[in-house]
Each structure stands twice: as C-alpha cells, then as structure tokens.
Amino acid sequence: MSTAFQRQAKACESLGSPFMGQLIRLFETRPWPEGQIRDRMFHWPGDISPRSQSITLRLTGALHALRLDGHDGLAQVYPPATPDDDTLWGAISAALITDAAKIDRWLDSPPQTNEVRRSATLIAVGHWLADRFGLPIRCSELGASAGLNLNWHRYAMTAQDNHFGAADPVLTLSPDWTGVLPPNTRPQIVAQAGVDLNPLDPHRDALRLQAYLWPDQPHRLALTKAAIGAADTAVTRGDAIDWLSGRLSHEPGQLHLIYSTVAWQYFPETKQHEGRALIEAAGKAATDANPLAWFGMEDDGGNAGAALTLRLWPGDLRIDLGRADFHGRWINWTAPATNA
Structure with a gap:
C-alpha cells in the first residue's frame, strides 16, 4: 500500500499537482480513521498500482467528486485553499467517516478520464x-x-x-x-x-x-x-x-x-x-x-x-x-x- 501511495504522489507532483502530492502523502503517513473505507483500502485484493487497479486515484477521485458536488468540509481545504497537513487530514478523515457510503460506491469503478x-x-x-x-x-x-x-x-x-x-x-x-x-x-x-x-x-x-x-x-x-x-x-x-x-x-x-x-x-x-x-x-x-x-x-x-x-x-x-x-x-x- 505504501509503495502505491509513494509512486502516485511522485507522479502527480511531476505532472504539476502539488496538492495531490500533499494529499496522497498523508494517506501514506497518517493513521486512518477506523471504518469501511480504511478496511476496504487496506485489504484490497490484487495489484493496486497505478498501472492496474489504481486504488489511490479511485479514492482521490471520490473525494474530489464530493468537493465538486458541494461538500462543505472539503471546500474549506481544497484549492484554492492552502491548508497545512493537520488541517487537510482532519477534513479528509471526517469525510472518510461521514461520507463512507458515497466513497465506497465510487471505489467500485476504476479511474476514467478524457484528457x-x-x-x-x-x-x-x-x-x-x-x-x-x-x-x-x-x-x-x-x-x-x-x-x-x-x-x-x-x-x-x-x-x-x-x-x-x-x-x-x-x-x-x-x-x-x-x-x-x-x-x-x-x-x-x-x-x-x-x-x-x-x-x-x-x-x-x-x-x-x-x-x-x-x-x-x-x-x-x-x-x-x-x-x-x-x-x-x-x-x-x-x-x-x-x-x-x-x-x-x-x-x-x-x-x-x-x-x-x-x-x-x-x-x-x-x-x-x-x-x-x-x-x-x-x-x-x-x-x-x-x-x-x-x-x-x-x-x-x-x-x-x-x-x-x-x-x-x-x-x-x-x-x-x-x-x-x-x-x-x-x-x-x-x-x-x-x-x-
């Protein structure tokens, strides 16, 4: 799990997204709140790397979807805000608990973009x-x-x-x-x-x-x-x-x-x-x-x-x-x- 987070954080930073680098490194280093999202992410079967099931981007996509859909807590810490690590992780931890059902459904599908x-x-x-x-x-x-x-x-x-x-x-x-x-x-x-x-x-x-x-x-x-x-x-x-x-x-x-x-x-x-x-x-x-x-x-x-x-x-x-x-x-x- 740690390796997948490290690789994805470096990739996001190299592609010009310091916020994603900050967020993903917190997933790697901070204790997650207990609940269904932590359990699912930490027991994911198979290859979780960016070139396979890419569970890191599934999770960050779910959180960004909440933000785009008007989530008040995430609005306070997502760009253009520039929160410190503790403030950002506090808001993310809260969302992992209160919005677990929505996030869990989002995790079912692999990332799909159209750059x-x-x-x-x-x-x-x-x-x-x-x-x-x-x-x-x-x-x-x-x-x-x-x-x-x-x-x-x-x-x-x-x-x-x-x-x-x-x-x-x-x-x-x-x-x-x-x-x-x-x-x-x-x-x-x-x-x-x-x-x-x-x-x-x-x-x-x-x-x-x-x-x-x-x-x-x-x-x-x-x-x-x-x-x-x-x-x-x-x-x-x-x-x-x-x-x-x-x-x-x-x-x-x-x-x-x-x-x-x-x-x-x-x-x-x-x-x-x-x-x-x-x-x-x-x-x-x-x-x-x-x-x-x-x-x-x-x-x-x-x-x-x-x-x-x-x-x-x-x-x-x-x-x-x-x-x-x-x-x-x-x-x-x-x-x-x-x-x-």
Whole structure:
C-alpha cells in the first residue's frame, strides 16, 4: 500500500499537482480513521498500482467528486485553499467517516478520464497528414472514453504564436512547443467514431470526468467543461480490436486515421498483437487514393512523456513525430517535412 501511495504522489507532483502530492502523502503517513473505507483500502485484493487497479486515484477521485458536488468540509481545504497537513487530514478523515457510503460506491469503478489537452498532438498530426496527402480524413479512436478527443478537429492549438486547428474553436490548447511547426494545411474531417470498453456519456457522466482532474489544476477543468459542452459523438461500447476489425475497409479518396492516446498500452498483449496484425493487413491494401495512418501517443518507457509514433501505408513508413507530456502540457515535435 505504501509503495502505491509513494509512486502516485511522485507522479502527480511531476505532472504539476502539488496538492495531490500533499494529499496522497498523508494517506501514506497518517493513521486512518477506523471504518469501511480504511478496511476496504487496506485489504484490497490484487495489484493496486497505478498501472492496474489504481486504488489511490479511485479514492482521490471520490473525494474530489464530493468537493465538486458541494461538500462543505472539503471546500474549506481544497484549492484554492492552502491548508497545512493537520488541517487537510482532519477534513479528509471526517469525510472518510461521514461520507463512507458515497466513497465506497465510487471505489467500485476504476479511474476514467478524457484528457482534452492530448488533442494538441492530434491537431498537429491532422495538419501534417492533410499537407502530405491532401485528402479528407476519416477517424477511428481506440479507447475513446467519453469521446472528447474525437472532437479534436473542433479545437484549436497555439504554438509559437501560430494558430492551428479550427478557425472558430470551442476551446484552444496552448502546449509548450519545441521543434518545427506543423504545416498550415487545415485537415478536413469527414467522419469520426470511437470505441471503449466502458464509454462514458459526457453529459450524464460529467461529474466523473471532472472528478479525476486534479483540484489545483482549474485550467484542465475549464477545458474539459468546454469539451463536454460541445460533445456530440457517441462512443461504441466494446472491445477496441473487435470493433476496429469491422472498420478497416478502404474508402476511395479518404485517408483513414486510426489513433490512441495513452490507451493502447493498457490493451492485453494478445489484443495488441491481434490489432497490429489487422492494421498491417489493411495497410497492405492501401493505395495513394486511400491511404492508412496509425498514430499513437503512448508510454514507451522513455525518460520523459509519451512517444508520438506514426505508421503510414502504402509503404509501411515508420515516422518518429517526437514526444509529448502525458497531459499535453508540452510537445517536442520532430516530424520530418511532409515531402520527405
């Protein structure tokens, strides 16, 4: 249990949330009040780490949901307040007792977010592909959650004082950008669809989407609220690879973009192998009139952020696009020129 708290606290701090680091370290070091939450957390079966059942984020999400829902006690200690450790732990301990039933129900479900800032990488990829192929784009997102990143073509991104994406965006992303800029060619999206094992409805499940954002990062909350307000594409419930197998036929005059952002890495290894084989087989049938692109923003074990990788057919070209922060705070773009 202690190791899981330590790892999660360090991860939150490295991603710019000192409040979450403070809170989680208190879970590690302070005596918990007796009751059903302590008993459940301390006797949780199986792998409790952030890459598996992630019980730490289940608990912090439950507490943030209470705060967002108007909990008076937590309102006194959550940002913008800056409580000392004793004051914060006093309010948390009280909530673990008085709101145990609500927290316990929340613990039943794993954390599920839809980090909108990852769409900055999709905007950059969209511009790059539009410039290279000059074709309308059909999108398939694997692990789409609530579908907020299916709407990337309706968002904008600013990078080094340049504007990319939608001319009249519902929200604007501003990652710290290093490297060459994407081409100015704006992509035309003709269809988009996504799949998830447990898709969230962005309107019905708005509280869940917001609760897993970190309380001292109000800019993320504002972006997510804007994306929820514009969400209009339902996500299919199902296995991502099974779903994808029915979408790999080519449409003449369209580029098919398959993508995932911090999702593929959680698929079972057997499904990854099956999905890779399906995509490669479809790629062999691609032509210049109906090309195929496979983009991933995924953890490759590197020292910083996620790898941005792209495979293109015809030709099975493998292109290193650079790296990005897991929450989209920064992008280091190394894509070659589109005519390279």
